[in-house]
Amino acid sequence: MKRLLVLLMVIAALSLFADTVLMWFTDGPDFDLITEQTNRFTKQTGEKVVILNLPYYLEYKPKLAAMAKAGSPPDVARETDLLPWLDYAIDLKPLVEKYTGMKFEEWLENVSFYKAGFKKLYEKYGKVIGIPYTSDAHAIFYNKEIFKKAGVEPPKDRPWTIDEWYAAMKKIKQSGAARYALVYDFSPYRFANLLYVFGGGIWDREGKNIIIDSKESIEALEFFVKLHDEDLIPKAVWLTGDSPAKYFQNGLAAMYVSGTWMLAQLREQLKFDWGVIMWPYKRERAVMTGGKYIVPFTEKGAKLAFFLTNEENLAEFAGKLYLIPDRKDLADKVKIEDPLINEVYAVVMKDLAESTRGSMVPDWYDPDTAAIVQTNRTVINDHIKAAIAKEKTPEQAFKELAAILRKAAGK
The missing domain is CATH 3.40.190.10 (Periplasmic binding protein-like II)
Known part of the structure; x- marks a missing residue:
């Protein structure tokens, strides 16, 4: 309980100095790259992003759940699941065309290419509570x-x-x-x-x-x-x-x-x-x-989520980190040249x-x-x-x- 109170106080303090708080867990050397991308977001929009980076193995998910239940989630979070956030994350469907320029049905087909369960989730609940990010095994x-x-x-x-x-x-x-x-x-x-x-x-x-x-x-x-x-x-x-x-x-x-x-x-x-x-x-x-999602809890977070998952940024993120990007239009565009990584994937x-x-x-x-x-x-x-x-x-x-x-x- 004490740790949760400290975390909520940290979120509250960060919110005073940032327009958007991104809760993140590091998978490999990705922190510098996500920092670069959020800095570009700030340069383009004028909205400052603070990244709260927590180790996943130290109960990242229970901490995020406790914050959501307490009514003080971050604006957006990197996640491995969607179902726990049904009652807390915002519905992205009304925002898709605004931030991507794509019709909703076209966007849904594009981002469900590797994650068929994402589309099934929308069909069952009638709302979109996150954006597919990367896939892995x-x-x-x-x-x-x-x-x-x-x-x-x-x-x-x-x-x-x-x-x-x-x-x-x-x-x-x-x-x-x-x-x-x-x-x-x-x-x-x-x-x-x-x-x-x-x-x-x-x-x-x-x-x-x-x-x-x-x-x-x-x-x-x-x-x-x-x-x-x-x-x-x-x-x-x-x-x-x-x-x-x-x-x-x-x-x-x-x-x-x-x-x-x-x-x-x-x-x-x-x-x-x-x-x-x-x-x-x-x-x-x-x-x-499996893979990762970007889950927004506020519209400010949604704006950043759509930015991180656009074609340019996701191609960069997946390409540099040897990941599979969750967009059909990137299926043949992200190439891995490293012989060892290709050997592993084989x-x-x-x-x-x-x-x-x-x-x-x-x-x-x-x-x-x-x-x-x-x-x-x-x-x-x-x-x-x-x-x-x-x-x-x-x-x-x-x-x-x-x-x-x-x-x-x-x-």
Whole structure:
């Protein structure tokens, strides 16, 4: 509560010195670029922008939710979800033509090119509460030098099985080539990818039943807990909010579960030879896709949001940071020339092409079911943390979580 009050006071203070407050979380080396773009916005409009940059792994989303509920949100925020903001974000539909010069239907088709769920959300609720920004995919990065020291070689044209992956992690740890075999982002999205490869999920494929307490889902959590118990993963990331990227960047962890949004940061900062492996699997092949949105809470914020997502600025942002821009008219205009990044994308795209979708659509993209998941992100994280901390068994944690989600869904 004290932290929220401090944050609200910061927002109030910033508002005295700025026309627009942008709440941002950094994904790689993007802060300088977003600062350049907001400075251009100020130069063109005369409206000053202050960026409130918060680490995503330190509960960015709960802080934003608390601010919105308290009636003091920023003018605009970078976000990974839309459904939690249905009651707080402004409807952008009446503003589209004013700020883009495009008819609404044309604009909607253009920005829904990679995010079909965005259009479904509009069709269900009749309003537009954010703008698609960039798309990405989960990925497992690995340190080729540590692998070589440990005598570990990943398959070239197929993924490891879960058992093979576990054996490789044990070998890395036992060799002393790295302190940890793996570091794993603190995120229910990233954990969900493990659920899917075990054959589990949060909802079933049809979006009719909660299956987080299924045998397959519990088995995924048991595996995740085992990796922590055996010191193959640093507990500090999930239990204390420690930054995961530094473990990989500093050579403390041989692998890093994150996503393609990290490519620019890794390319800029890593001093060792690195690459990406396909997602290991138990019962299913699965690679989760996602991305970012720009969500305005005021019309001042909407003006900045449309500026950041226009053709020129989004092409610049995506091109410099190796991201996929969420506009159909940019599909063939953003080219990546870097050989290493192209090598990474070749592996990721092959993995995507060969994977099944599992429960991804009802869990995260279908507005009828995803709202239950997205509004309970913290609850999901808390139950995973409880299992890692030995406060509950994996079975207890997921049975309790299932009961909470079923109640929220009216099941």
